[in-house]
Structures are given as structure tokens and as C-alpha cells.
Amino acid sequence: MQKDEIAAAIEAPGVPSEARLGLFRLMLLQRLTEERIVALYRQGRISGSVYTGFMQEAVAAGAGLALGPDDVVAPLNRELACHFARGATVADALKNFLGKGDGPTFGRDGNMHFGAPAKGVFPLVSMLGDLCPVVVGAALAFKRRGEPRVAMTFWGDGAMSTGDVHEGMNLAGVWRVPAVFVIQSNHYAYSTPTERQMVNTTISERIEGGWSIPCGRVDGMDALAVYESVHAAVERARRGEGPQAVEALTLRGHGHAAHDDARYVAAELRARYADPIERLAVRLRLDGLTEEAIDGHRRAAADEVAAGLAEAEAAPAPDPATLEEGVYATPIGR
Amino acid sequence: MQKDEIAAAIEAPGVPSEARLGLFRLMLLQRLTEERIVALYRQGRISGSVYTGFMQEAVAAGAGLALGPDDVVAPLNRELACHFARGATVADALKNFLGKGDGPTFGRDGNMHFGAPAKGVFPLVSMLGDLCPVVVGAALAFKRRGEPRVAMTFWGDGAMSTGDVHEGMNLAGVWRVPAVFVIQSNHYAYSTPTERQMVNTTISERIEGGWSIPCGRVDGMDALAVYESVHAAVERARRGEGPQAVEALTLRGHGHAAHDDARYVAAELRARYADPIERLAVRLRLDGLTEEAIDGHRRAAADEVAAGLAEAEAAPAPDPATLEEGVYATPIGR
Amino acid sequence: MSGEVTYLEAIRAALADALREDDRVFLLGEDIGHFGGAFGVTKGLFEEFGEERIMDTPIAEEGFVGAAIGAAWMGERPVVELQFADFISCPFDAIVTVAAKTHWRSGQRIPLVIRAPFGGGVRGGPFHSQCPEGWFIGQPGLKVVCPGSVEDAYGLLRSAIEDDDPVIYFEHKALYRRLKGKLPDPEQRTPLGRARVVRSGSDATIVTYSAGVGLAIEAAAGLDIEVLDLRTVWPLDADAVLESIARTSKLMMLQEATRATGVAGQVLSLVSREGFELLDAPPVLVAPPDTPVPFAPELEDAYQPSAATVRQSLEHLLAY
Amino acid sequence: MSGEVTYLEAIRAALADALREDDRVFLLGEDIGHFGGAFGVTKGLFEEFGEERIMDTPIAEEGFVGAAIGAAWMGERPVVELQFADFISCPFDAIVTVAAKTHWRSGQRIPLVIRAPFGGGVRGGPFHSQCPEGWFIGQPGLKVVCPGSVEDAYGLLRSAIEDDDPVIYFEHKALYRRLKGKLPDPEQRTPLGRARVVRSGSDATIVTYSAGVGLAIEAAAGLDIEVLDLRTVWPLDADAVLESIARTSKLMMLQEATRATGVAGQVLSLVSREGFELLDAPPVLVAPPDTPVPFAPELEDAYQPSAATVRQSLEHLLAY
Numbered sequence A, B: 001m002q003k004d005e006i007a008a009a010i011e012a013p014g015v016p017s018e019a020r021l022g023l024f025r026l027m028l029l030q031r032l033t034e035e036r037i038v039a040l041y042r043q044g045r046i047s048g049s050v051y052t053g054f055m056q057e058a059v060a061a062g063a064g065l066a067l068g069p070d071d072v073v074a075p076l077n078r079e080l081a082c083h084f085a086r087g088a089t090v091a092d093a094l095k096n097f098l099g100k101g102d103g104p105t106f107g108r109d110g111n112m113h114f115g116a117p118a119k120g121v122f123p124l125v126s127m128l129g130d131l132c133p134v135v136v137g138a139a140l141a142f143k144r145r146g147e148p149r150v151a152m153t154f155w156g157d158g159a160m161s162t163g164d165v166h167e168g169m170n171l172a173g174v175w176r177v178p179a180v181f182v183i184q185s186n187h188y189a190y191s192t193p194t195e196r197q198m199v200n201t202t203i204s205e206r207i208e209g210g211w212s213i214p215c216g217r218v219d220g221m222d223a224l225a226v227y228e229s230v231h232a233a234v235e236r237a238r239r240g241e242g243p244q245a246v247e248a249l250t251l252r253g254h255g256h257a258a259h260d261d262a263r264y265v266a267a268e269l270r271a272r273y274a275d276p277i278e279r280l281a282v283r284l285r286l287d288g289l290t291e292e293a294i295d296g297h298r299r300a301a302a303d304e305v306a307a308g309l310a311e312a313e314a315a316p317a318p319d320p321a322t323l324e325e326g327v328y329a330t331p332i333g334r
Numbered sequence C, D: 001m002s003g004e005v006t007y008l009e010a011i012r013a014a015l016a017d018a019l020r021e022d023d024r025v026f027l028l029g030e031d032i033g034h035f036g037g038a039f040g041v042t043k044g045l046f047e048e049f050g051e052e053r054i055m056d057t058p059i060a061e062e063g064f065v066g067a068a069i070g071a072a073w074m075g076e077r078p079v080v081e082l083q084f085a086d087f088i089s090c091p092f093d094a095i096v097t098v099a100a101k102t103h104w105r106s107g108q109r110i111p112l113v114i115r116a117p118f119g120g121g122v123r124g125g126p127f128h129s130q131c132p133e134g135w136f137i138g139q140p141g142l143k144v145v146c147p148g149s150v151e152d153a154y155g156l157l158r159s160a161i162e163d164d165d166p167v168i169y170f171e172h173k174a175l176y177r178r179l180k181g182k183l184p185d186p187e188q189r190t191p192l193g194r195a196r197v198v199r200s201g202s203d204a205t206i207v208t209y210s211a212g213v214g215l216a217i218e219a220a221a222g223l224d225i226e227v228l229d230l231r232t233v234w235p236l237d238a239d240a241v242l243e244s245i246a247r248t249s250k251l252m253m254l255q256e257a258t259r260a261t262g263v264a265g266q267v268l269s270l271v272s273r274e275g276f277e278l279l280d281a282p283p284v285l286v287a288p289p290d291t292p293v294p295f296a297p298e299l300e301d302a303y304q305p306s307a308a309t310v311r312q313s314l315e316h317l318l319a320y
């Protein structure tokens, strides 16, 4: 697709230019980091599997940037930009994919399974749905202590079918805690289309009707729209209006994981989802940014990724002597 | 409350007189059997705990009788009349409460935890929510085989918060199977009022909005209304219209279990729920039944319960020598 | 409270003292507020501490255990009550996936206690009598404790609440009112991971825990038998087991969990490998058969180890 | 298919043959339809049998395992695929509460198979490498099988599908393409509950299962070692274990599950009690440490038992 065919992101006059550029940077960082990850995986330098959020960067960046400094979040597999928004470096992420000993999980876990919980980012667990109640509990702690903080998590159309999101959303509602749920409604769970997962595929309607949680629906390919909508939800939650949700419509650009060519996605569906990064670029041009300035941001992101990669590659592998460490905060027994 | 203060059950001209009398009998059987159960428990002749459906008999009877001969059902704790509607005898029920060796669970399980699965009644498990997916699977079998049969289960406002009912309802919807869900919306889960369990306490709205399952709302103290509404739901399911639900508004007449005096239930709330049996009796009188005829039905039920009790009491205790039997259909190992 | 208390009251006292001493502590579970819990353990706490700290939950064990993990992440010290330990199959995933593995994966502490009333003898049938501790024994990242005395009911709960790892605290329903003892001192702590010789002896060791402790003592009356109360069943206090059998050379493992579950496998595995030369006789396992817990008194009585069956096995063991 | 097949193809063949021979058999799981499953096990089945028999499910393991139980109640023979065995923590309750206990409680048969791809060596990290069989070992009412050969991959699955009890079938991801063998005959069945001596020997017995079988054979090269493949890990074929150690007098238990989980506790418990006089040396346990499965190759390689570590322990054992 030609750049000039891509519609501009919405005008969103309320979004300050700092945030606009921040979104652009975060999305680029995710895109370029994931490109490196896929390349490293193809070269056999990353083991196991890799999951990317290619083409879903607007949701990850928009939601991540919508959080306030003391807020907390549990990102999923598609939300690398959210980690970056919360202060993770490119090196942090790459160290985790490369299984480095000084990475965020010390080489114990891989790919997107990392966080910085002490800084408010909970490490992803694979079991879909599990993190919904966890952020509800974090939000409960904020409410109990009267702290004006918000806890956020994400899930996909697929995870919407898990018992955990039901229990979590219901608890959030009845406890009226400041939790924000961002739904990556991307037409598929792995190979399974949304229509084979639920009757009404308009998830926002389900969330409002089933759990009485206000749920906006937003174009997930438009970073400014996501940011505006999630930011408003975050602030409502912060003001004590109880849990909030946003359904972002999007589409995975890659397969479910590295081995999946996603042949099951119809070309005409693909055609409906243009590159969110280029879409924001069009808006930035309309905002008055020069092509040079935009390229400068692209280069800066590329440099940041290159530096992060160099740092991550230079990092030490984990020491097998540490194999039995870390299981307990306070070990007992022997 | 005086009998003449009790409003009549709805006219329900479409409900044949056989069904009207059937409902009356089933409700009386549940009431009188449970009275025996409570007495036996007080005398220390029933061990463990006992749960009754006192004052919820209209739902149990109405839903149970709405099923066709080849349909299947998984009743819960409040639905003794549903067991009777499906062919269980008073003796079957009492043997289970008394832990008799030739009872439906051979003395292995107690109280309402029994069924006759070979005859289409699944034995209750305690873990709330678990049976929802089970009946959905039974309904799936009917759909796969093209059989015009329906699978039903019940749950309360409390169990509505479990992940299992979410997963089960969603599967029922997306698979479009002939499952019918009857919700005993009785204001409390144990001591916890519905408002502390969910935001929107109109469960029928939640079920329609969250899971796109048609859900009527019916006066659960009116056996004819329950029967009509559930019967219509069952027939819609049978016709291939997918899963159906009915929310029945009711109130437990006893505590949660024998030890619970239910002091937490406000007297004014209690006053809103008149005896469903007497309510049907008023309608039967309006239908033209004489007082003598009605009393005849009462006596017949009392006789049936007395005979069942005699049979159950005479039944043998389980033989401890059978302790290790029955775990497997085909034992292996040693 | 002062003077004699029951096991149940000791649990309540531990909760109350922890709530008083530490603002981060709060309780959540079904019907634990004004109702005081299915067994009355939390009775009175709602009145003293209010609904922010004694929280009734909807019926959503996976959800509220998950939420407790999230609150623990934020530095709170939640104590969850399950209405019956049997229902721990419902939040199983939140426990083994999130609570157990988060510290190892990230260094984040999850100070969480799950109280689970377990055990039989109350005619509860297969869903209200189970001893599900075996599901968690061996799980890296979890700690599992089972008090068998009033003192430990208090002391283990205080230690569990103060511990920085997730702890499952199995309290025995049949001991709630049966066991009585001195009201533990507010300073009383039972160290996690430490077994205790509750009765010394030299002819054999009974390794047990929870309701097994009283049973072992009863069955051993008049004999020269050592009774080791594991107290923490995972991770195991292996040294205490080995030390005791080094003294006695004979071992009986007694548990209320079915033969092939519970702690027996761990203890016998340990002893077979590291106590091979210490034992003079094959170890004996006294436990219910591998069936669910039956309801009818005739069956449950046959199912449960009794002082008589323990005594009989003990005599066999001594005669070897 | 004919001639040589992989372990994975043998599983697929067993499914296809069962689907062909018995209308009651159908498969359900995530992405098993046109996509053919995360590992491609069901590839081609959707095309042959259609969506009524190869059903894609929403992500709701507790729900679709529950639904499979309901279908089994109605006389169907559902075969569930979990995308990874690790996710078996999610439908744990449906398995242990409903599937396991229904026959005992009511006489109703629940012929259900749950296929669960387990095991490490694929750099899957803590949530895609676990060996969770220990959670189910000892559970009354469940059967648990773990094929370690192409023949048993086919034969155990056919037997499991034809069995009237719920069976959990753990298939090892690392064996999917590594093991090759003759395409099993459609009549081939591996009896449930029967271990098999896959290599005879007289100096020691290695009791193992699944990927441990190949590892044991490799490590035993040149030594006079018996290798016993348990195949069914619950209920255990106790006699086969005891008979083998009666011949060899030495025992190594080898498993990929962590030391304090898996089958080891049961086997060592059995042997300590009933094989006390048969053993000439303390039994040896070779298994990963009690930690989650690490992702980084350097760590996972140290975590997993290898031919070298097994060999070393074996030599120690022989030298005792």
C-alpha cells in the first residue's frame, strides 16, 4: 500500500504534541524491535517461539501512554510498546527474548513474558485471562488506600471466553475499583475467527450489557484515537467512576506466533487495516511536521533499537549455577 | 400469612390441567419431603448438612415439568421437585440423605448430591458453576446426533459470578446448542446479597447483553408462570433456536443450609414472597377444584412421602466392605 | 480472649492480631463479613475492622485469589478464606500459575495466605471433606502448612501472614472445636519449614500432620513411639524426618489424604533414598484408600484412619 | 500412511482410526480444525471428518472439558486437545471434580480423553514445558498415560478412547518428530495399567516413562540395565516395578517432572514399603530440581536430566 493511500489518524486536537510524538516513537520502537526479534529468531538466535504485535502498535502505545506515572499495568503478548511506555528499554525486551542472565526474568522466562513489577509492570503469564483478576486486585489495593492510581490490563477477543475475565470484570464492577481493560479485538484468536468464539462479536456491547462496565469502541489502528479514548477511561477510573473498558478494533499483522503464516486471514480483511505507524505519520505531517523531522524520529528509534540490541547481545548468559535460586523470597527446607 | 391473602397464580389458560395438578403434586412432594429431611436432621438421623429449596418449589417443579421425556437435566440444591419430575422417588431422595447403601449414590455422597444419570439426571457436584458446561456438552451431543432433545441446568445469583457459567453460556451460544438455563434469582448467595455480587442485579439483562442468550424473567413464586416460561424456552431450544434462559425471582425460605438461620434476610423482603404452594392452590380453586379435591392431593402427597420414608428407612446401610469399589468403570492397577 | 481457646479461636485470634498490627493485612472470602464465615472463624472481625478489611466476595475463587495476588503485588498482605478446601480446585490455576511462579520469574514477592478448611470426619461427603494438600506439595514457589495444635494454628498463621511467599494454610474442620489449648501469646510464631517432635520415643517414628497428630498420640498410648508433626508439609523439613528415624529406625507415615496423594510420597521417597541405612523395617503407610471421601458414616468411618487402625499397624511395625 | 511414522503421526493415525471406526468419537480443542492444531497433530482430520467431529473451541478449557464430560455422559467419546499441557491448570476443577468422581458417585461412565502436549527441551519456558502429570497421579477415578514410543503413542491412545473412564494422555512435544517407528497396525492396543520392560538387564532397573525411556536406553548403553517404561503412570503397575527390582535389586527413578512431583513419590513410596527387602542399595531419583522450567538454553540444559547425568547417577548406583 502506498503511503499516500493511508488515511490520517484523527485530528484529536486535545492530544498534546508531546504525546503525539511519544506515540510515534513508541510505535516505531515496537515495530523495529520486533523486526529485530523476528530476524534473530529466523537466525536461530532466539529460541522457543516469538509473538509480535505487528500492526497492533497503536493500541499498545496508545494505551500505555495513557497511564499516569504511578499507574500499573499487565501487558500481554502484543503490547511491547506499552512496556516501553512504562520505562522498559529495548535492551530489557531483547534480553528477555535472548534469555540473558541479567534480563528482566534472568533468563528464566522468555519472549514477552517479562515485566518490572517493582515499577508497576506485571510479568505476563501464558494462561489467558489470569491477569485480569490480578490487576483488579491491584486496583483494589489503590482503592483501599485511597491512592489515585489506576491498574490496567489487556486481552484479546480470544481471552474474552475465559472464566477469568468474567470473574475479574465482575469483581471490578461490584468492588468499583479503578481498573481499565483494553480489549485487542483483532478478529482472531490464533486461527479461530471471532465469530466462532462468541455470538455477538461487538465486545464492547457485551462488556456493557454483561458486566455494566462502560466500554468505548475505538479504531485500534489510530494511535491518537486509542490514546484519547483510553486516557479518558483511565481518568474516569481515577476519579472513582469504577472500572472502564475500551475495545480497540485491530488486526494482527503477523501470524499468532513465528511458525504461523496466518493464511486463514482473508486478503480483503487485511486490506481494511492500514499501517498504524504510517497513519500517524500522515497526521503528524498535517500537524505541520516536516518529512525530515519525521525521518529524524524514525532514525532515532532505529538508533535506539540498534543500541538496545548491542547491549542485549553483549549481556551475559545466565549461569547454570543459579538454577535453583529465586523460587522463594524466603527459602525454607533445603 | 392467611391463605386468603395470597394472590392466585396466573391464569395461564394454555397450561393443561394435568400439568397444573402435576405441579401441585411436585411442589407438595418437595415441601413435605424436605420437612421430613429437616426433622430427621434435627433428630441426628441425617448427618452432615442439609439444604432445602423451601419456598422455591415453584421453580423446581415448573422447570422440571417443562422438560420432555427424553430431555436431561442437572438440578442443583434447591430443586428436589425437579428430581421428582424426572422420575426420582421420595425414597431415592431420602436414601441419599440417609446415606443408604442402595440409594442413588450408594451412600457415597449425601443430601442433594444425587441423580440418575442413566435416566438423564446428572448428580450435583458442589463446585458451583461446574454443571453449566456439562449440560452444554450434553446439548452438544444432541445437536451432533440431530436428536430433538434439550439439556437443562439451574444456578443461583451467586453462581452467576463463577467462570464456569461464563464459559458454559458462551459455548452454548456459539455452538447454538439446545441448552436451557434456569436462574434461581433469590436475592442471596448464602449470606451475601445480590447487590454485593454484581452491579446489575437483573440477571436476565446481563445474560442477554453479555451472552446473547434470550432470557425471560418470571415470578418464581408462581408455578404456572415458571412452567409456561420455561416450557416455551425448552421448546425454542428444541426447535433449534439455540440456548435459552429464564430468570426466576424467588427467595429462600430457609437458611442456606441447616445451620443458617438467615437472620440477614429483611422481614420486609420476606413479606414480598408468599408461599408458592398456597398460591397455586388459590388458582386451582379458581380453576374449579374443590377444597376436598385439593386436600386429597395434599393427602396423597403426604402418603407418598410417608411411604417413601418408610422405604428409605428400611433400606440397608452401605457395607464398609464395598469401600474401595466403584472408583473406576474398568479398574486397572491393583 | 484469654485462658483456654479452641483451634478455631486461635485462628481467629491470629487473624485479629495480624489485622491490628499491620494495616496491609485484609481478609477476603465468601460470607466472612457480617456473617462471620461458614464456620464462624471470622466472627466479630467485621464489627471490629469494617468491610474494607473483612471483604465478602462473590463466588469467584479464581477471581478473588487472582485479585489477592494483585493486592499482594501492590504490597498488601491479603488473607483469603476458601469456604471449603475442596473448592481450591477452582482457583488452582491462579495459585500454581501466578502466585507460585511470580517471584521466580521476576523477583516480585507475593505475600499471600490462602486459608482452606479441609479434612473429614464431619460427614461432608466427597466435596466437603477432601485433603487436597497433595496438589500443592512439590510445587515450586508455594509453601503449605497444616497446623495440628492450637499453638501452631496461631503461630503458623502469623508466620504465614508475615512471610513473603504465597502460603496455603490448611486448617482442619474436625479440630476447630475439638482442640483446646492456651491462648497463644501475640508474639508466638511457628517457624515455617520446621517440623516438631511432639512426643519423644525410641521404638518407631510416626510422621504426620494436622489431625493425624492427635490420632498418632492416641494410638501410641503406652508405647515408646516418637511423633513428628511436620507442620509445614511443603517444603518438607527433611532433616527432622531423617533425624527422628535415625533414632528410632522405624517409620510410620500417617495422613488423612488418600494413600497416593498428600505428603506420603514425599516422605517415603526421602526416606527410601536418604534413610535407606537408617531403617530396620519397611516403612508403613496409614492413610485412607484411593477413593473420594464417602458420606455415609459406615463408609467414612471405615475410610478414615482411626486410633484402632493406627494402633494395629503400629504393633505390626514394632513386631517386624 | 504406511511404513515409518513419527510419534506425532502415530497420534494422528490413532485419532483418525478411532474417528473412522466409531461415530461417537469427536475431537474438540483450540485451533484443531482447519488449522490442524498448534503442533499439527490434527492436520487433515478436519478435511476428512468435518467440523462436527473436529471442533474448534473458544479459549475456555474449563468450559470445553466440562462440555466434553457432558457429551461423554450422553454416550459420546470426546477427545479433548489442550494446546499445551501447562494449560491443564485451567480445567483442573472440571477434571478432578466432575470427570474423576462421577462414576464413583453414580455409576455413570465418563469416557473422556484429554490429550495434553507436555514436556520440555523445546525452549518453551515455564508455561510451555511443564510436566504436570503429578497433579493427577493419585486422583481416584482418573487414569494417566504417557506414551514413550511410537507404538504406545498409537496403542495407548486407542485404548484410552475405548476405555470407559476419563484418561489424561500426556504426549511429549520433544518426541513428536524425534521418535520414528513402524506405523502401528489398526488393531494395536496398549493395555492401560501395564508397564513394559523395554530393555532387559540385571544390574539395576530404571523406572521411567515418556521421554525418559529413550534417555534411559541411551544412558544405559553398554551396561546391563533393565528399563521399565511405566506407560500408565496412574494407577501404577506396581507389580511390574516390584518384579523388576526383584530381579535387579537396584532402582533408579528417572522423570522429567520436578523431583517432588511426577511419579517418583509413588514409585519410591511403593518400593520403600513393598520392596524393602528387594533392594541392595538406596534407590536413586534423577529428575529436574524443584523449580519451574527455565527458558534460557543454558538453564534448561542444566535443568533437564541428560544422558550424561543419568549415566553418572547410574554408575554411582552400580558402584554402591
Ligand SMILES: Cc1ncc(C[n+]2csc(CCOP(=O)(O)OP(=O)(O)O)c2C)c(N)n1
Binding pocket: A078, A126, A127, A128, A129, A155, A156, A157, A158, A159, A160, A184, A186, A188, A189, A190, A252, A256, D030, D059, D061, D083, D087, D090
Ligand atoms: C488458557 C489458555 N489457553 C490457551 C492458550 C494458547 N493461546 C495463546 S494465545 C492464544 C490466542 C489468543 O487469542 P486472543 O485472546 O484473541 O489474542 P491475540 O493472539 O489475537 O492477540 C491461544 C489460544 C493460552 N495461552 N492460555
Ligand SMILES: Cc1ncc(C[n+]2csc(CCOP(=O)(O)OP(=O)(O)O)c2C)c(N)n1
Binding pocket: B078, B126, B127, B128, B155, B156, B157, B158, B159, B160, B184, B186, B188, B189, B190, B252, B256, C030, C059, C061, C083, C087, C090
Ligand atoms: C465454587 C464454590 N464456591 C463456594 C461454594 C459454597 N457455596 C455453596 S452454595 C453457596 C451460595 C450459592 O448461592 P446461589 O448461587 O445464589 O444459590 P442459592 O444458595 O441462593 O440457591 C456457596 C457460597 C461452592 N459450593 N462452590
Ligand SMILES: [Mg+2]
Binding pocket: A156, A157, A158, A184, A185, A186, A187, A188, A189, A190
Ligand atoms: Mg485476537
Ligand SMILES: [Mg+2]
Binding pocket: B156, B157, B158, B184, B185, B186, B187, B188, B189, B190
Ligand atoms: Mg442465591
